[in-house]
Amino acid sequence: MRVEYINPFVEAAFNTIKTVLGVDIVRGKLYLKDTSQPVLGVAVLVGLAGDVEGRVIFDMEKTTALKIASDMNGETLTEMDELVKATIMELANMITGTAVTRLQDLGFSFDLTPPVLFSGEKMELANTGVEALIVPVDLPQGRLEINVAIRERI
Amino acid sequence: MIAKGDLTGINVSRKASGLKPTGEPIRVLIVDDSMFVTKQITQILSSEGFVIAATAADGKEGLDKYKELYPDIDLVTMDITMPNMDGVTALEKIMEFDKNAKVIMVSALGKQDLVKKSLLLGAKNYIVKPLDRVKVLERISSVLK
Numbered sequence A: 001m002r003v004e005y006i007n008p009f010v011e012a013a014f015n016t017i018k019t020v021l022g023v024d025i026v027r028g029k030l031y032l033k034d035t036s037q038p039v040l041g042v043a044v045l046v047g048l049a050g051d052v053e054g055r056v057i058f059d060m061e062k063t064t065a066l067k068i069a070s071d072m073n074g075e076t077l078t079e080m081d082e083l084v085k086a087t088i089m090e091l092a093n094m095i096t097g098t099a100v101t102r103l104q105d106l107g108f109s110f111d112l113t114p115p116v117l118f119s120g121e122k123m124e125l126a127n128t129g130v131e132a133l134i135v136p137v138d139l140p141q142g143r144l145e146i147n148v149a150i151r152e153r154i
Numbered sequence B: 001m002i003a004k005g006d007l008t009g010i011n012v013s014r015k016a017s018g019l020k021p022t023g024e025p026i027r028v029l030i031v032d033d034s035m036f037v038t039k040q041i042t043q044i045l046s047s048e049g050f051v052i053a054a055t056a057a058d059g060k061e062g063l064d065k066y067k068e069l070y071p072d073i074d075l076v077t078m079d080i081t082m083p084n085m086d087g088v089t090a091l092e093k094i095m096e097f098d099k100n101a102k103v104i105m106v107s108a109l110g111k112q113d114l115v116k117k118s119l120l121l122g123a124k125n126y127i128v129k130p131l132d133r134v135k136v137l138e139r140i141s142s143v144l145k
Helices: A003-021 A062-073 A084-103 B004-011 B035-046 B060-070 B087-097 B110-119 B134-142
Strands: A031-033 A041-051 A052-060 A108-110 A116-119 A132-139 A143-152 B029-032 B050-056 B074-078 B102-108 B124-129
Touching: A003 A062, A003 A084, A003 A143, A031 B124, A041 A062, A041 A084, A041 B060, A052 A062, A052 A084, A052 B060, A062 A084, A062 A143, A062 B035, A084 A116, A084 B035, A132 B035, B029 B035, B029 B060, B035 B050, B035 B134, B050 B060, B060 B074, B060 B087, B074 B134, B087 B102, B087 B110, B102 B110, B110 B124, B124 B134
Parallel strands: B029 B050, B029 B074, B074 B102, B102 B124
Antiparallel strands: A031 A132, A041 A052, A041 A108, A041 A116, A052 A143, A132 A143
16 A cells, blocks of 8 residues: 555644644554454544545544543543544544545545444454555544555556 | 623624624524534534524435524534535525525535535535634624625
8 A cells, every 4th residue: 555645644633633632642653454453442434435445444442532522522421422423423524534635636536435433342344455554643532543445446 | 791792892803793783693503414513513603692593414404494494594504515415405405495595614624626516506605624713703704794
């Protein structure tokens, strides 16, 4: 997978989180996954289809999701209710929208699917034919993993 | 005692006041499928004196509520990407129903083509997410002029 697909998502995550949460984040070491991988507990998936195709998953533990949603809403949220889910999906939407604008500026043309949120324990994710690059980012609220699998449409 | 209008005049000269010149509140319909965004817009506008007359979770519901409450809606905030009926279609149908409707689009980045289409269809302005309180009130102020 070409690194130019990844950087817009990382930059968008940094900028969006800084704007929305008012915190700086620390980027962890990138790693590749081409086999099944565990999901931390709450995952939002946004699909891409066009000149390039694939998906981006924003993956975090439930406690991290609750803390992020609490901070974004300015109130303490303790259950994975509709507001928490809507908040986390909106964060994924904002990051992806910003990244897509940058990719479109680079000449790629594609559409996004609406975000889908999965939550549960002991979930696994499997890819078919696309290696996933994972960018861990550490926030005061916990770790967020940006899991990107994109390829050029054949 | 300081009247609310005095405070508004001092602090928010470039921001939108939620009151009409008559002193009545400006009534807003928020159309957005995200509970989070609806809550954000509600908080920003309520704090300036706007009244949230109704909310809708998709374009079809937004269109229905606009017609139901007409002419008592002064401003509509319209998300672009929504299930059932998207915001651009809902805008088009609202403008067919009321050519004087004041609709402001709310968009994530990456939807420039749809924003341009919305402006051609009659939307008065647009707001890009993540929402910034000052920018939201400035854009709304420009629509209400």
